[in-house]
Amino acid sequence: MSDNAPSYGIILSNRGPVLDYCTPSDLIDLGVYSEESGVFDTVWAGDAFLTNPRLDAIVLLSAVASRTSRVRIGPACMGSFTQRGALDLAYQWASLDQIAKGRSVMVACAGGGSGEAWINEGRNTGVDPADRRKLMWERIKLLRELWRGNEVDCSDFFHNFKGVSIEPKPIRNDYPIWAATNITRLATGSSTGALPEKTLERVGRICDGWMTHSVTPHTFYKAWEKILKSARGSNKREENLDNALVVNICINDDPSIALEEAGSFLAEYYNIQFSADRTRDWTAHGSPRDCAKALTEYKGSGVKHIALRIASRDQKGQFDRFLNDVVPLLN
Numbered sequence: 001m002s003d004n005a006p007s008y009g010i011i012l013s014n015r016g017p018v019l020d021y022c023t024p025s026d027l028i029d030l031g032v033y034s035e036e037s038g039v040f041d042t043v044w045a046g047d048a049f050l051t052n053p054r055l056d057a058i059v060l061l062s063a064v065a066s067r068t069s070r071v072r073i074g075p076a077c078m079g080s081f082t083q084r085g086a087l088d089l090a091y092q093w094a095s096l097d098q099i100a101k102g103r104s105v106m107v108a109c110a111g112g113g114s115g116e117a118w119i120n121e122g123r124n125t126g127v128d129p130a131d132r133r134k135l136m137w138e139r140i141k142l143l144r145e146l147w148r149g150n151e152v153d154c155s156d157f158f159h160n161f162k163g164v165s166i167e168p169k170p171i172r173n174d175y176p177i178w179a180a181t182n183i184t185r186l187a188t189g190s191s192t193g194a195l196p197e198k199t200l201e202r203v204g205r206i207c208d209g210w211m212t213h214s215v216t217p218h219t220f221y222k223a224w225e226k227i228l229k230s231a232r233g234s235n236k237r238e239e240n241l242d243n244a245l246v247v248n249i250c251i252n253d254d255p256s257i258a259l260e261e262a263g264s265f266l267a268e269y270y271n272i273q274f275s276a277d278r279t280r281d282w283t284a285h286g287s288p289r290d291c292a293k294a295l296t297e298y299k300g301s302g303v304k305h306i307a308l309r310i311a312s313r314d315q316k317g318q319f320d321r322f323l324n325d326v327v328p329l330l331n
Contacts, residue, residue, distance in 0.1 A: 004299070004300075004304070005296070005299045005330075006295075006298055006303045006304055006305050006306045007041045007042075007304065007305050007306070008039060008040050008041070008042075008305070008306050008307075008308060009034075009040050009041060009042030009043065009044050009071075009072070009076075009244070009305060009306070009308065010030065010031075010034045010040050010042075010043055010044065010308055010310075010319070011044040011045065011046060011076050011246070011307050011308060011309040011310075012027045012030060012031055012043060012044065012045045012060060012064070013027070013046070013269070013315055014027060014045050014046055014054040014055040014056075014057060014060050015052065015053075015054045015268075015269050016054075016315065017054070017055050018053050018054055018055070019268060019269075021313040021315070022315055024055055024060070024063075026315070026316070027045075027055065027060060027064075028060070028063045028067065030315065030316065030319060031043040031063075031064035031067070031068065031071075032064070032067050033319070034071060035069070035070055035071045037323055039323060039327055040071060041070075041071060041072060041305075042071055042072040042073070042074060042244075042305065042307065043061070043064050043068070043071045043072070043073055043074075044074055044075065044076035044307050045057040045060050045061050045064075045075060045076065046075070046076055046077075046079070046309075047075045047076075047077065047078050047079045047080050047081075047109075048080060048111065049080040049083045049084070049111075049121060050117075050124060050125070051113070051117045051118055051120075051121045051271075052269070052270060052271060057075050057078070057080075058092050058093065061073050061074075061075070061096060061100075062095075062096045062099050062100075065096060065099045065100035065101075065103065065104070066099055069101075070103075071103065072103050073096070073100045073103050073104045073105070074104060074105040074106070074107055075106070075107050075109075076107060076180075076211065076246060076307050076309075077107040077108070077109035077111075077178075077180030077211055078106065078107055078108055078109050078111075078180075079109050080111065081108045081109050081110070081111065081136055082110060082111060082127055082131075082132045082135045082136055082139065083111065083121070083125045083127055086142055086143075087146075087161075087164065087166065089139075089143070090142075090143050090147065090166045091166050093106060093170075094147060094166060094168055094169050094170045095168065097170040097171055097172075097175070098168050098170070098171065101171065102170070102171035102172055104170070105176045105177075105178060105208075105209070105242075106143070106175070106176070106177045106178065107178040107179070107180050107209070107211050107244075108136055108139070108140050108178065108179050108180065108207075109136065109179070109180040110132040110133040110135075110136040110181075111132060112129050112132045131158070134157070134158075135158050136179070137202065137206070138156050138158050138159060139158070139159070140177055140179065140206060140207065141156075142154055142156070143177060144175075144177065146164070146165070146166045146169075147166065147169050147170050147175050148169075148173060148175075149165070150165055151163045151164065151165050152164050176209060176242070177207060177208055177209075178207055178208055178211055178242070178243075178244075179202075179203050179207045179209075179210060179211075180210075180211040180212065181196065181199050181200075181203060181210070181212060182212055182213060182214065183195060183196060183214070183215055183219065183223060184214050184215075195219075195222060195226065197226065200223055200226040200227050200230065201226065201227075201230040202230075203227050203230070204226070204227040204228060204230025204231040204233075204234065204236075204241070205230050205231070205233070206234075208240070208241060208242065209241060209242035209243055209244070210224070210227055210241075210242075210243045210244075211243065211244045211246065211307070212245060212246070213245065213246040213247070213282055214281055215245070217297050217298050217300070217301035217303070218301070220245060220298070220301045220302060220303055221301045221302045224243060224301075224302035224303075227241065227243075228241065242304055242305070243302070243303065243304050243305065244303075244304070244305040244306070245298065245303045245305070245306050245307065246282075246307045246309060247282065247283070247284055247294075247295065247306050247307070247308055247309070248262055248266065248279075248282055248283035248284070248285075248308075248309045248310075248311040249283065249284045249285070249291055249295075249308050249310060249311060249318070249322065249326075250262035250265070250283060250285045250310070250311040250312050250318065251285075251286075251287070251288060251291055251318055251321045251325065251326065252285070252286065252287075253286075253287045254286075255285055255286035255287070255290060258286050259276060259279055259280060259283070259285050259286075261311070262279055262283045262285055262311035262312070263276060263279040265311045265312055265313060266279060266283075266311055283311055285311075288321070288325035288326045288329060289329055291322075291326050292326050292329035292330050295326075295330060296330060308322070
């Protein structure tokens with residue numbers, strides 16, 4: 001295992017303006033504060049479409065990109081990747097990368113879930129929920145071609161274009177596209193779930209990085225090794241592959257209060273009622289020392305980056321407490 005400690009990023013909680021615990025300006029300011037702190041190297045934003053509505057990730061991240069100069073910019077993850085039009089997405093995200101001066105990364109995601117809301121979203125976007133994963137892999141290939149080539153002909157299962165081109169393109173010709181896939185289901189998964197061998201092989205073969213959540217350090221290490229093995233088999237340099245682990249955080253000197261606060265926040269955020277055990281499974285919670293201990297457990301696991309989601313309606317207060325009370329304990 002590597003001894004390298006992960007870097008840190010912040011996930012802007014763009015559900016906030018809809019759920020009335022922050023404003024769009026608050027989110028943009030938090031992105032700027034993240035860069036100014038010197039602690040974070042990435043500003044992320046969640047993404048969805050009709051289900052779990054929020055401030056649009058592309059618009060929000062473009063605003064953050066225009067006011068920053070160092071931090072990487074990306075979605076955590078692009079849940080509407082299969083719901084948006086392919087050409088619209090390619091054009092809008094390339095424009096974001098231009099604003100960010102080449103600092104962005106795309107994290108593709110199949111998105112979706114169970115329940116009437118997701119069925120209704122598929123009905124209204126014309127994308128069958130059962131097709132989302134297959135569509136994601138096909139669209140990753142298409143975006144690569146659109147962002148590299150002058151004119152693209154495409155005749156696949158979901159996409160059919162002839163002589164199409166996108167301008168402007170991202171600044172980098174080898175623009176990084178990751179995939180976000182999970183070892184466990186969001187609502188009920190545990191952090192030691194079985195490894196999806198075929199999915200991990202595909203990530204290593206066709207993607208430049210991987211994002212996931214809810215895994216123990218040991219499980220992450222095993223999954224990442226499978227991705228690297230696949231990358232080597234595809235003649236890719238494994239040191240060029242990147243990854244990120246999403247971790248929720250809620251700081252309170254009383255761990256039980258922190259866990260309850262995080263559970264309430266996540267239930268509202270996802271419209272899912274998580275059990276206490278499930279919340280604990282993917283949330284660093286408790287005193288600053290408790291949170292630092294939970295985060296530093298991933299040192300040496302292969303995790304290169306931890307994307308922190310503040311699991312509290314008090315976004316700025318928790319942000320400040322992380323910087324002042326947790327960061328000094330991480331080393």
